[in-house]
Amino acid sequence: MLTDTVLLLSDPCVAAVPVLDSGEPLVRLPRYLSPGRVPVRRGLADRLARAADRLPAGIGLRVVEGHRSAADQEAIVASYSAELRTLHPGIDDASLRVLTSRFVSPLEVAPHVAGAAVDLTLVDACGEDLDLGTPIDATPEQSDGRCWTAADGIGADARAHRDLMAHALGGAGLVNYPTEWWHWSYGDRYWALSTGADHALYGPLR
Numbered sequence: 001m002l003t004d005t006v007l008l009l010s011d012p013c014v015a016a017v018p019v020l021d022s023g024e025p026l027v028r029l030p031r032y033l034s035p036g037r038v039p040v041r042r043g044l045a046d047r048l049a050r051a052a053d054r055l056p057a058g059i060g061l062r063v064v065e066g067h068r069s070a071a072d073q074e075a076i077v078a079s080y081s082a083e084l085r086t087l088h089p090g091i092d093d094a095s096l097r098v099l100t101s102r103f104v105s106p107l108e109v110a111p112h113v114a115g116a117a118v119d120l121t122l123v124d125a126c127g128e129d130l131d132l133g134t135p136i137d138a139t140p141e142q143s144d145g146r147c148w149t150a151a152d153g154i155g156a157d158a159r160a161h162r163d164l165m166a167h168a169l170g171g172a173g174l175v176n177y178p179t180e181w182w183h184w185s186y187g188d189r190y191w192a193l194s195t196g197a198d199h200a201l202y203g204p205l206r
């Protein structure tokens with residue numbers, strides 16, 4: 001099963017990463033990065049600007065979500081867990097937590113709640129979405145696993161666009177959640193574990 005090969009946010013080693021919060025404020029992204037001007041931590045905003053500079057002319061980023069409230073995170077967890085319970089009658093709580101975390105993070109380590117994550121895609125010069133293989137937020141069930149960043153079964157254009165995102169965002173210091181091509185973060189516990197940093201820069205915001 002693919003969940004055996006990737007580090008999931010439900011893994012206890014993510015929660016074990018210490019947080020020394022830098023205290024950086026949330027800032028609203030500029031319109032050229034996010035038409036809805038979503039809020040993220042300042043260090044993440046700086047890196048998204050650098051990532052946009054790494055893209056070829058005529059291709060841009062479109063960030064659709066940044067900081068998320070704890071209540072919104074809990075609501076997504078509750079709704080997706082309920083869906084999985086219906087699909088897997090009799091599943092135990094520990095397995096449900098793991099399966100759920102392929103699509104939505106447990107609250108206590110949630111990168112969006114720390115203002116440290118974005119959901120985003122690529123757009124052309126007219127602001128039209130490029131082909132990334134699935135819509136943003138397609139669950140593993142809805143996308144038949146094609147939401148996994150490294151998934152097979154997507155077209156050559158979608159693969160090239162996912163690779164381009166990795167070049168731009170990875171090169172600017174962000175890390176991807178491997179079960180969601182659209183989710184990238186900087187400074188959260190998952191980022192710290194993935195990069196070898198000894199602590200996270202951003203913890204949950206109220």
Ligand SMILES: C[C@@H](N)C(=O)N[C@H](C)C(=O)O
Binds near residue numbers: 009102103117119177
């Ligand atoms: C629900 C989805 N858009 C999402 O944000 N997933 C990540 C893993 C999260 O909950 O942090």
